[in-house]
Amino acid sequence: MRVASRTVFDFVRPNGTTAPVETELVYQSDDPFAVTMNFHAGGAVATWIMGRDLLAEGLGGPAGAGDVRMRPYAGRVLVLELVSDRHLTVFRLPLATLRKFLDATYRLVAPGTEVFDADAFLSAVLR
Numbered sequence: 621m622r623v624a625s626r627t628v629f630d631f632v633r634p635n636g637t638t639a640p641v642e643t644e645l646v647y648q649s650d651d652p653f654a655v656t657m658n659f660h661a662g663g664a665v666a667t668w669i670m671g672r673d674l675l676a677e678g679l680g681g682p683a684g685a686g687d688v689r690m691r692p693y694a695g696r697v698l699v700l701e702l703v704s705d706r707h708l709t710v711f712r713l714p715l716a717t718l719r720k721f722l723d724a725t726y727r728l729v730a731p732g733t734e735v736f737d738a739d740a741f742l743s744a745v746l747r
């Protein structure tokens with residue numbers, strides 16, 4: 621089972637101006653710790669996978685210390701930073717949008733009840 625939501629994030633350019641980027645948020649119960657974000661821009665799709673707990677933590681304060689960082693900004697807005705070896709990509713998104721998506725994921729798999737079947741995962745990867 622899955623939860624999916626399409627929304628628009630604001631890409632923040634280095635000069636501070638923004639551009640809308642269609643973004644798909646996807647959560648699948650068979651990978652209960654992860655959220656996939658598909659960013660659609662310029663005819664291409666960039667996919668990032670991040671922890672559901674990190675996103676939830678970022679609703680209330682700074683979260684993440686690695687490739688994915690999130691923090692509240694200006695009340696009802698969040699800042700999402702995606703770090704690669706070549707780029708720092710910054711988005712702004714409505715806090716309510718992410719909260720609504722996370723709430724839907726919690727209805728599917730409640731926090732603390734996530735189960736990861738390592739044997740099934742290894743079996744699938746090693747085929």
